[in-house]
Amino acid sequence: MIWTSFDDFLNMGGYGLYVWGSYGATLVVMLAEVMMTRRRLQTARQSAARENAA
Amino acid sequence: MSHVLLSVTRRDLLLARRRQVEALLPLGFFVVAAGLFPIGVGPEAHLLRQMAPGVVWVCALLAAMLSVTQMFASDHQDGSLEQMLLSPQPLVGIVLGKVFAHWLSSGLPLVLASPLLGVLFDMHRESIAWLALSLLMGTPILSLLGAVGAALTLGLRSGAALVFLLVLPLTIPALIFGTGAVLAVDGGQSPQAHLSLLGALLIVTGLGAPWATAAALRISMD
């Protein structure tokens, strides 16, 4: 572990905005993709269920 | 094949002549759009001369895309495109004929109008000549690539807008080499390298695009 304190870690040597802006945006985008994809599969399954009931 | 090509070209040109105003729209757009830049950016000659090759080329790209769906749209609507696909004539020859007609009616006028725009942008005489030459070599590439896009988006509601999105990224190499040639001349260097690459691009596109267009037509019409 190269950081001496949690504050140092967050600060990233002054580049916190850029580093966390990158990691944060990536995380958000990936989570959004995961949620949207799972919802799409769920909706498709529900449609199949409705087809079968019909 | 050349017989098919020329007769299709003649036919398409005849049809375009009947809708002359429509055929002139790309040219009108070209002049208007390019003409807006000096007004928007300011009349400083030095700045205009620097941006001229890029602006003229980009406006030519956009103008060429405007009319590209016309290559197949009306034939698709009245059923003659289907006949063309069923005919024993090579589809690639028919496509080439249509591309040639498109270039003659939409591309060549841009080449001929470019010196006028060169003057508007206060370009040097030599630069204007090279600009026109670069467009002479580049506009056929635009027609060829546009044909692929038009064939892929045949009959789609958003077809015209889609063609822009699909084709313009593919025209970027032509844009780079075309404007690069003129910028080289402006910088006192030879445009030979750029024009050679542009020529190579024209040949490669001329060989590949008609085939891809024919394949796309079959996909769209099945």
Next chain:
Amino acid sequence: MKNTTPKPGLRWSTFSAPSRFYALAGRVVPWLWAVSVVLGLAGLYVGLLVAPTDATQHDSYRVIFIHVPAAILSMLLYLALAFWAAWGWIFNARMASMYARALAPTGAMFTFVALWTGALWGKPTWGTWWVWDARITSEFILLLLYVGYIALTEAIDDVRRSAHAGALLALVGVVNIPIIYFSVRWWNTLHQGSTIKMTGTSMHQTMQLAMWLMMFSFWAYSFAIAFTRSRAIVLEQESDTEWVKALGAAPSEGKA
């Protein structure tokens, strides 16, 4: 559909039937997520907590642990997309076309991430958010190719026409990528654009490790998402088949 000659073991055609793909992918996906998360956490640990501060770029360089894997995947996924789309077109293999379609949004996502993180890396390093460097410009054009593919396939209602048109477009794109990259490189060097140098010629071992861990994490992620999305597409496109209808009768399978 496929010949039913009994053969032991796995055949290529095992995966070509949408129903079989659906079942198989469903079983594999949880493992892919597990791999992705484990590798990702390991990569984040090494990249953010272990790798030393760089001499020239200090700590802003850590962006590359996302930027480079994302860029690599954006290109890999496009090649995979074009491959499977072409396969689906040539062999009329529906599953291949569906899989290609499933890859596109993820590829576009990684391209966006590559551009975004590239900008956040560029600002502290070269002073501007955007640089028309050859690679960034090519990456931007790649994003346009992805968007074009998605726009075209979504605009065509007929499944078969959509799949085949997408395949042709993807192939045209793949063929153009070297041409585009070459022309952009040419353009960039002529205009003396800034050449982006990586952090030194040899990266510290921990930096390399972090990069590889993140790369494989993203790769596993891509498989997991693509498989999940494919399953959704399979249900959507095969909705009038017996097995899909039968699926609707069965109790819910639980987590994706």
